[in-house]
Amino acid sequence: MKLDPKALRYMSTEDFRVLTAIEIGSRNHDIVPTSLISQLSRLRSGGVNKFISDLVKRKLIASEANSKYEGYKLVYAGYDYLALKTLSKRGSVASVGNQIGVGKESDIFVVAGDNEEEAVLKLHRLGRLSFRNVKNKRDYFRPDQSPSWMYMSRLSAMKEYAFMQVLHSQGFPVPKPIDQNRHCIVMERLDAYPLRQIEAIAEPGKLYSELMDLIVRLAKHGLIHGDFNEFNIMIKATGAPILIDFPQMVSTSHANAEFYFNRDVDCIRTFFKRRYAYESVLYPKFALDANKEFDLDVQVAASGFSKKDQAQLDSFIESGELGGADEDRLPSDEEIVYMDDSDDDNVGSSEEDKAHGDVNDSVGAEDSDAEDDIIEQDRLGNTIRRKRVA
Numbered sequence: 327m328k329l330d331p332k333a334l335r336y337m338s339t340e341d342f343r344v345l346t347a348i349e350i351g352s353r354n355h356d357i358v359p360t361s362l363i364s365q366l367s368r369l370r371s372g373g374v375n376k377f378i379s380d381l382v383k384r385k386l387i388a389s390e391a392n393s394k395y396e397g398y399k400l401v402y403a404g405y406d407y408l409a410l411k412t413l414s415k416r417g418s419v420a421s422v423g424n425q426i427g428v429g430k431e432s433d434i435f436v437v438a439g440d441n442e443e444e445a446v447l448k449l450h451r452l453g454r455l456s457f458r459n460v461k462n463k464r465d466y467f468r469p470d471q472s473p474s475w476m477y478m479s480r481l482s483a484m485k486e487y488a489f490m491q492v493l494h495s496q497g498f499p500v501p502k503p504i505d506q507n508r509h510c511i512v513m514e515r516l517d518a519y520p521l522r523q524i525e526a527i528a529e530p531g532k533l534y535s536e537l538m539d540l541i542v543r544l545a546k547h548g549l550i551h552g553d554f555n556e557f558n559i560m561i562k563a564t565g566a567p568i569l570i571d572f573p574q575m576v577s578t579s580h581a582n583a584e585f586y587f588n589r590d591v592d593c594i595r596t597f598f599k600r601r602y603a604y605e606s607v608l609y610p611k612f613a614l615d616a617n618k619e620f621d622l623d624v625q626v627a628a629s630g631f632s633k634k635d636q637a638q639l640d641s642f643i644e645s646g647e648l649g650g651a652d653e654d655r656l657p658s659d660e661e662i663v664y665m666d667d668s669d670d671d672n673v674g675s676s677e678e679d680k681a682h683g684d685v686n687d688s689v690g691a692e693d694s695d696a697e698d699d700i701i702e703q704d705r706l707g708n709t710i711r712r713k714r715v716a
Contacts (some may be wrong), residue, residue, distance in 0.1 A: 329403075329435060329449070331410055331422045333384055343367040344377040345408060348387055348400050352474075357390045357397035402451060405476050409449075409508040418505035418512045419447060429557075431482070431573075436515065439504070446501070450479040450486075450509040450573070479509035481635050482573040487511050488626050489549075489572040496547065496622060499540070499568045518560035518568050521597075527565075530602040536567055537594050538610055545587060545616035548578050548623040554590035556597045577623035584612040 347366035351358035364374045378398060381387045386404035390397060413419040417440035426446075427434030437447040453475020487506035490513065494500050502514040527533055541554060551558070552574035560568040576586055591609050598604045610616075 329406055329422065329425070329433065331407075334407060334410060334414075337407070338377075340367075340369060340373075340377050341380060342408070342411060343369065344374060345381060345386060345400070345404055348398055348404070349408060352400055355397070357395070357399055359395055359397045363398070400476070402476065405479075405508060406449060406510075409510040412507045413505060413510065413512060416505060416507075417441075418445075422447065431479075437512065439512075444515045445504055446513050446515045448483075448486075448511045448513065450482045450511075451475075452479045452482055476509065483509045483511050484635065485575075486572045489575050492622050492625050493549075493569075493572075496620075498544075499566065500572075501568065501570060516560060516562070516568055518562045520557060521559040521561055521567070522556040524561055525601075527602060529565075530598060530604040531606070533561075533565065533567065534594065534598050534604060534606060538591070538608075540567065540569065541587070541590050541594075542610045542615045545578055545610075545612075546618060547620040548618045550576050550578060550580070550583055550586045550616075551590055552576050552586045555593040556601075578616055578618050579623065583616075587612040587616055 344363060344367045347363045348358050350366055351362045355362070360374070360378070363378065364370065367374060367377075369377070378387070381404065382389065382398070384403075386401065386407055387398045388401050390399065410419060410422075419437045420440050420442075421438045423436035423438070423444075425433060425435050431450060431452050433449045433451060435447045435449070437445050439445060483506055487503055490500055490503040490511075494502055501516055504512040504514065506512070537554075537559065541551070544551060551569065551572070553571060554569075558569065558571040560570060562568060576583060578587075580586070587610075595605070595609060598606075
């Protein structure tokens with residue numbers, strides 16, 4: 327998906343208030359009514375229509391032709407702008423450069439912060455593929471709910487950032503995490519290349535051993551990568567490996583831990599045999615080499631990514647829908663809908679509330695669905711709702 331941040335500098339405070347209102351309203355509405363947008367943004371109905379029209383022209387929101395009432399929904403481009411606005415205020419992203427990578431569930435760009443140092447911006451985009459059966463297979467969606475790809479993308483980004491923080495603090499070879507907001511992560515840019523692009527290695531046996539040792543080291547710290555392959559391993563000029571991409575990482579206490587561990591090992595063995603004609607009879611085994619000595623899995627749970635978030639995202643990933651038969655079919659933004667999330671936390675709302683406190687006030691005062699809720703910021707700057715305790 328193309329990311330064009332040029333219009334960001336020309337958008338007014340009112341534009342972002344309307345965009346924020348649509349994001350908040352999406353908590354309880356697939357299509358947010360214009361009247362609710364006006365209430366949440368605290369703009370007059372006549373004035374809000376002008377800003378809605380501008381946002382539609384910029385393709386940051388979309389209307390629904392089949393809706394029974396006039397309303398709009400946020401699309402990924404609008405979600406990008408909300409995240410970039412917050413990251414810009416924090417100084418993490420001051421400019422956006424070229425796209426340097428694209429995956430089935432993410433886009434990668436070069437960016438620079440206020441310090442003018444280059445970094446990498448990763449935008450999680452779950453829902454890019456066709457997930458026709460997710461609604462029927464997810465037990466955390468009620469029958470009348472639709473899955474929110476933006477909400478799941480936010481969880482995926484939160485998980486990756488949490489793991490990256492913990493792994494980096496423990497000296498694992500991972501990029502340095504810089505910032506996270508909504509579905510976006512900012513991390514250091516490394517002078518390295520994906521293993522899949524390297525046709526020849528002087529000492530394949532040495533790299534093979536290092537990678538197997540890294541799998542074992544992760545397991546001894548209570549973690550399994552879950553997607554340990556040539557696409558998620560970067561090689562520096564020195565030959566040292568760097569591990570990236572952590573949304574599928576699980577604990578060694580997971581019910582399917584041995585399966586994920588063996589799959590990671592088999593991926594490396596198969597790749598080295600196919601690409602470098604190298605095969606070793608030595609490889610780690612879960613029962614012998616995955617004895618847990620540290621509890622990084624517990625530390626991640628305490629870092630802001632809750633067990634509930636983990637359970638939802640694990641269930642989503644383990645369904646097998648990622649990379650399914652329809653993976654070549656890319657849906658338009660209009661196919662992406664929001665879930666009717668009645669849970670008491672982890673709702674994808676907005677960071678613009680900090681800058682515009684009366685948006686928060688309007689939610690409690692004028693949105694009848696939210697009168698018993700409290701809106702507040704979590705440690706990562708994401709706005710969440712929780713039930714008011716009597």
